[in-house]
Amino acid sequence: MIVRPRLHWLRMLFVIRGSVLPDILPQLLLTAVFATVVTVLHGTLFLWKVPLNFVPFSLIGITLAIFLGFRNSTSYARYWEARMLWGAVLNDTRSLARQATSFATDASTVPPFVHRLIAFVHALRHQLRDTDPAADLRRILPPDDCERLAAMQFKPAILLRMASEWIGARHREGTLPSVAVQAMEGPMCQLSTALGGCERIANTPIPYTYAVILHRTVYLYCFLLPFGLVDAIGPTTPVVVAFVAYTFFALEALSAEIEEPFGTEPNDLALHAMSVSIEATLRETIGEPITQSASVSDSYVLL
Numbered sequence: 001m002i003v004r005p006r007l008h009w010l011r012m013l014f015v016i017r018g019s020v021l022p023d024i025l026p027q028l029l030l031t032a033v034f035a036t037v038v039t040v041l042h043g044t045l046f047l048w049k050v051p052l053n054f055v056p057f058s059l060i061g062i063t064l065a066i067f068l069g070f071r072n073s074t075s076y077a078r079y080w081e082a083r084m085l086w087g088a089v090l091n092d093t094r095s096l097a098r099q100a101t102s103f104a105t106d107a108s109t110v111p112p113f114v115h116r117l118i119a120f121v122h123a124l125r126h127q128l129r130d131t132d133p134a135a136d137l138r139r140i141l142p143p144d145d146c147e148r149l150a151a152m153q154f155k156p157a158i159l160l161r162m163a164s165e166w167i168g169a170r171h172r173e174g175t176l177p178s179v180a181v182q183a184m185e186g187p188m189c190q191l192s193t194a195l196g197g198c199e200r201i202a203n204t205p206i207p208y209t210y211a212v213i214l215h216r217t218v219y220l221y222c223f224l225l226p227f228g229l230v231d232a233i234g235p236t237t238p239v240v241v242a243f244v245a246y247t248f249f250a251l252e253a254l255s256a257e258i259e260e261p262f263g264t265e266p267n268d269l270a271l272h273a274m275s276v277s278i279e280a281t282l283r284e285t286i287g288e289p290i291t292q293s294a295s296v297s298d299s300y301v302l303l
Contacts, residue, residue, distance in 0.1 A: 017266070019250075020250050020253040020254050020257065020267075021250070023253050023257075024246070024249040024250055024253050027219075027245075027249060028242065028245055028246055028249060031222050031223065031241060031242065031245040031249075032238050032241065032242040032245070034223060034226065035225070035226040035237055035238040035241035035242065036238045038226035038227060038230055038237070039226065039230050039234070039235060039237045039238055042230060042231075043226070043227050043230040043231060045227075050227040052224065052227040052228040053228050053231065053232070054228045054229055054232055055228075056228070057221070057224075057225055057228045057229075060217075060221060061221070061244075064217055064218065064221055064248065067213075067214055067217070068214065068218075068248065068251045068252065068255070071206075071210060071211075071214055071251075071252070071255045072251060072254065072255045074206055074210075074255075074259075075206070075254075075255040075256075075258045075259040076258060078201055078206075078258070078259060078261060079258040079259075079261040079269070081197070081201065082198065082201050082261040082262065082269055083261070083269060085194045085197045085198050085201075086194075086198075086269065086271070086274055088190055088191075088193075088194045089121060089124070089191065089194050089278065090274070090277075090278050090281075092187040092188075092190045092191050092194070093117045093118075093120075093121065093187075093191070093278060093282055094281060094282070094285065095187045096113075096114075096117060096163075096184055096187045096188065096191075097113075097114045097117060097282050097285040097286065098285060099180060099183055099184050099187075100113050100114065100184070101285060101286060102180075103176060103177060103179075103180030103183075104170060104175055104176050104180075105174075105175045105176075106170075106175045109166075109170060109175060110286055111286050111288070112142075112166065113163060113166040113167075114282050114283075114285065114286050115140050115141060116141070116145070116159050116162050116163045116166065117159075117163060117282060118140050118278070118279045118282050118283070119136070119137055119140045119141050119145075119159050120156050120159040120160060120163065120191070121275050121278045121279065122136040122137070122140065122275050122279070123136075123137065123149075123155040123156045123159055124156040124195060124198065125271045125272065125274075125275045126155075127154070127155065127156055127199075128198055128199075128202050128262035128271065129262055129263070129264065129271065133155060134146075134150075137149060137155075140279075145162065148162075156195050157192075157195060160188065160191055160192055160195070163188065164188060167181055167184055167188075168181075198262070201261065201262070202260075202262055205259065205260070206259055211256065214252060215252065218248045218249065218252055221248065222241065222244065222245040222248060222249070225241050225244060225245075226238070226241050229241065254267070
């Protein structure tokens with residue numbers, strides 16, 4: 001995820017890093033070259049003058065803009081919901097760590113519980129990105145917990161169960177009062193809800209036909225546009241076509257990028273930075289030093 005201060009308006013015109021320009025540059029150049037050829041040939045294709053003007057493109061352009069706006073709104077809604085779910089993970093893990101340190105009469109039993117919460121956060125990130133959590137789990141958990149998780153497919157769910165087992169065991173020992181158990185059940189359920197919400201977003205993309213229809217329409221529009229403009233604006237046709245194509249291609253690429261908010265694209269959620277931040281605040285809650293691996297990077301580019 002790109003996180004940077006607001007740039008001067010002039011510098012914003014030339015920003016490359018974090019924009020979708022590198023992704024759409026090949027098709028943008030192809031469109032500009034094609035528009036140049038059409039302009040040189042005065043809209044003639046195989047000795048046949050293509051009878052188009054700007055009127056149909058004006059009508060289609062409005063519809064296409066509405067469709068692009070809908071796609072971007074839908075993608076951003078998924079992105080923002082994912083961010084809200086990770087915000088809930090931060091709040092609920094903090095609440096559980098605070099309750100455990102406040103209510104448990106034996107403070108020495110609290111760190112294993114908080115470590116399981118930290119492991120849950122990292123395991124959730126790895127599950128959403130389809131990466132291997134083994135290194136993080138070995139760094140956070142004792143060997144017996146890692147061995148228990150090794151054969152599990154849905155490690156975040158199992159870690160929530162293991163955290164609940166800690167609550168039950170402390171309650172049976174009498175070191176965690178019943179009122180604390182009831183209070184901690186709420187955040188535990190919220191973590192389970194956040195886990196399910198993240199899995200729903202990751203496993204349910206926007207229907208594929210939306211992307212296909214939009215993709216085809218954008219490309220047909222941009223490649224036919226030179227024929228409709230060449231008679232009206234002449235030599236400036238490639239410039240106008242390139243600008244229109246940049247707008248449509250960029251909006252399509254951006255909507256496709258943020259549709260999957262848990263990825264590693266520049267504009268996806270900074271899951272690694274958020275996981276590290278959650279680990280740091282939970283370790284501070286139980287009085288543990290923040291290790292180098294749990295310190296938040298001060299880089300503007302957070303992946």
